[in-house]
Amino acid sequence: MSERQRAVVTGVGVVAPTGVGVDAHWKRVLAGESALRRITLFDPARYPTTLAGEITEFDALEWADSRRVVQTDRWTHLGFAATRLALQDAGLAEVTDDPYGVGVVLASSSGGNLFGQRELQRLWSQPSRTVGAYQSIAWFYAASVGQLSIHHQFKGPCGVLVSETAGGLDSLAQAVRMIRRGTPVVIAGGTECPLSPYALACQLRGGLLSSGTDPDGAYRPFDVAAGGYVPGEGGAVFVVEELDHARERGATIYGEVAGWGATHDAHHTDAHHTDAHHTHDRQAHDPTQYARAMALALRRAGARPDEVGLVVPDALGVPGYDLAEAQALRAVFGCSPPVTTQKPLTGRAHQGGAALDVANALLAMRHGLLPATAGTDRPAPGCELDFVREQRQQRTDLALVGARGFDGFNSAVLLRRWPESESVRTG
Known part of the structure; x- marks a missing residue:
């Protein structure tokens, strides 16, 4: 590019x-x-x-x-x-x-x-x-x-x-x-x-x-x-x-908006698809396409999974969907990078919430500060990711934001930190 x-x-x-x-x-x-x-x-x-x-x-x-x-x-x-x-x-x-x-x-x-x-x-x-x-x-x-x-x-x-x-x-x-x-x-x-x-x-x-x-x-x-x-x-x-x-x-x-990916599951989102342990729900919670969206974002940015220093997930708060998201993250990254979400502080505002996640990721990279994840005290089985337990100083060069829209939409955006030398307005 x-x-x-x-x-x-x-x-x-x-x-x-x-x-x-x-x-x-x-x-x-x-x-x-x-x-x-x-x-x-x-x-x-x-x-x-x-x-x-x-x-x-x-x-x-x-x-x-x-x-x-x-x-x-x-x-x-x-x-x-x-x-x-x-x-x-x-x-x-x-x-x-x-x-x-x-x-x-x-x-x-x-x-x-x-x-x-x-x-x-x-x-x-x-x-x-x-x-x-x-x-x-x-x-x-x-x-x-x-x-x-x-x-x-x-x-x-x-x-x-x-x-x-x-x-x-x-x-x-x-x-x-x-x-x-x-x-x-x-x-x-x-x-x-x-x-x-x-x-x-x-x-x-x-x-x-x-x-x-x-x-x-x-x-x-x-x-x-x-x-x-x-x-x-x-x-x-x-x-x-x-x-x-x-x-x-x-x-x-x-x-920089360095990379992005979008895929679709071709499955309807509803109350019957809340428990991924039930056989009839497994296909609806297949993490394959969500993981593919993340991988596409990395590929388009020319970045490796181990270079990502922060993930801001969709974090729906529904057991089956949370488990599928954790599985997608492991499929892409293997060992999970730091994960944080602030949706439990604001509520889920649909597309506004995903945009707010992007703002949080940009601010975390700018300030070299990872905010603590909210709402996750005891991870459910299969959801044991590297959650940011306490606010910490950490330089992050790449942050990935993920989102899952109802009825099968999956998207991921990879953001790249901009050097401090070019981050001060001179005009």
Whole structure:
């Protein structure tokens, strides 16, 4: 790969239950402070799942004008915030002089849930039997990409990836492709807000949500007490930039998107596939394709498994899926590199959660600091990986982030640390 084709991350915008902005989020991650709590966006009393990772004290009007706030859903509001933060972090103007030089490719899963909930309740509960004019726009799965492109006047290539959690990584891979095709700057990543009665009911139908009521013990990936995931909102947005373009303007570089891989299992995800020890579930938990995605990421980066210093896994928190992920990691790496996850602090925010994992990996490499893994106290049989038990100083040159989207999507992204000598903005 020539240097002209290389794609680097120059801006990170985080909007998460653990904090708005990189500094606030990272401080809480290092402290291991859980942001899970009882749902407040609606009354969850009638549902078996009552906990979630919510972003508190978030005012959408701080990040977008009132007209766009009225026309869009909370997940898009979070996207406005994360994108503005990423652009500020990268030292780029919110409205560029070269609109065709900036593309947008974000991931999406469920669209505008809270907006749709309100409008559908109005449709069926009032005599007028109508919905607002913006229902079709705000609920649409590509709404955030479209609204951000309009708001910032980004007129380069745009697109949306729909592969559930895996999409948060797929968007970075697509950003690299767009850069190789001539777009110097791409906005990538994703946010999510799956917290409405309708959205929660859809997740409950899958049978993988935790019913725990203790925020400190409800989400335990890879643990003997694992009993499902806790939903969360938020995510991260990145400025991905062509290397020479970044160097010419003296940009700070977090790291390089060095390799990626995506595969598919061709199996449906549901409540019947939670125990990999049962014969009829083994095929659904076959780790082969997930391991292949990781191996593809390594191969495309020209990296060896023993060079990877950190893995941030999908960490679903469902026994059969956790075991399959551990098996995939062993198949690729043999002896596991350090593994850490912070999803038990924030909840699982679908594609937003995978993007947040990428932010955590980039920050760990930048600071030479591995945050302790959350939620895993006693690894389940077969899940005995090298979990980071306590925060520790460690230089990490390569970090792999993995994600498994519902219904068979597998993705992996390999990130390369950028030398300190090129990590200080001079322009």
